[in-house]
């Protein structure tokens with residue numbers, strides 16, 4: 001496993017260091033905003049440029065000094081070995097506006113307790129049960145596509161990911177009106193959270209702007225819908241084997257106590273926020289990359305045809321579809337939905353030979369790490385074979401963290417991997433994707449990195465599985 005070498009670039013000579021820490025300060029910030037403008041207008045270029053200044057570099061977010069950590073060993077220290085010494089930081093303080101005290105945003109012992117209770121509900125046994133539902137929803141959705149038509153793949157996949165998340169959470173209890181409310185409100189909340197996370201000054205969220213009004217309205221509508229559903233589940237046994245029923249039935253191992261309605265609400269909205277756009281974005285990029293690499297798409301279709309024959313894809317198949325797994329791994333390397341994360345040390349902490357002050361904001365970018373040329377040769381190219389066993393073992397595994405790592409790593413990783421595998425399998429057995437004319441999709445970076453409009457043309461495969469049932 002190769003080690004990442006220390007930085008020796010000449011840019012380091014042009015930067016000043018931050019007194020007391022000895023860490024270099026990135027030049028080029030603006031008065032008042034510091035580097036927040038660059039982080040907002042050119043976020044991906046900005047986070048990639050940070051590594052030129054060393055393994056840790058300081059920059060200004062408005063009036064505050066923040067630190068970017070660019071080395072996989074130091075990121076591992078924050079996420080795994082010294083995880084207890086960090087809270088999740090500024091980005092998640094804003095997340096609490098929506099997800100309150102859910103798994104994504106809670107801290108300390110309370111988080112550990114909730115994680116122990118909820119993780120089994122997202123484990124293999126439950127996910128296996130959800131696979132058939134994922135398959136049915138996808139069959140029904142892609143069955144409406146017409147041969148040779150151009151579709152907005154980003155929208156289709158958001159709808160599909162949302163339909164899957166809501167069906168797995170609430171079975172059929174949502175209904176059309178409430179489903180539409182969730183579909184409208186969720187993107188507004190995600191966009192609002194993204195803007196707040198990188199805003200240089202906190203009071204901007206409190207100004208009476210149209211954006212802030214839409215955000216509050218969406219939050220209150222989502223609250224009403226989810227509260228209503230929880231109340232319905234409480235008064236009558238729905239007899240459903242869905243995630244909400246499992247959350248309501250979950251008991252603390254030691255005390256036997258269940259969660260309050262407020263806590264169940266926090267966990268439900270957390271799953272929707274953490275699990276919908278992330279998966280939809282990753283799937284959209286996978287489709288985009290496959291449409292632009294026809295030989296890779298054809299190889300994947302051959303694997304699917306050969307392994308599945310005339311059957312629907314089942315949970316057990318996913319582990320055997322090795323090339324599918326390589327395509328998913330490579331997509332998540334190039335386009336990790338959670339492109340940037342924050343942490344904050346609870347006490348002064350030693351990191352990479354420097355002492356970072358308690359309470360400071362530390363940022364690290366999964367996107368920049370996974371495109372670092374010293375860690376991934378030819379980092380911008382789509383090469384699923386870099387995950388073939390003989391080549392994958394040469395890679396530094398600490399540099400590949402699309403689902404994070406340690407106790408705060410993604411609780412829905414298995415869910416997301418299964419959903420991506422099922423949707424791609426069902427779709428690519430029926431259709432071949434090709435790019436539509438017009439500019440290629442580019443990342444729109446908010447809290448997570450989503451693709452811009454992504455029109456693709458879907459061509460029905462002559463012997464594609466499922467075509468007979470649809471037409």
Ligand code: HEM
Nearest residue numbers: 103104274275278279282337338403404408410411412416
């Ligand atoms: C491709 C899709 C996904 C990606 C790339 C992704 C990525 C991540 C990452 C990087 C983290 C760690 C954040 C941190 O360390 O600060 C995380 C946490 C989390 N994710 Fe995911 N996620 C995905 C899908 C999902 C799904 C489908 C769910 C729910 C069903 C989910 C639920 C969560 C939760 C609850 C946490 C917080 C875990 C904790 O702090 O204990 N995610 N995710």
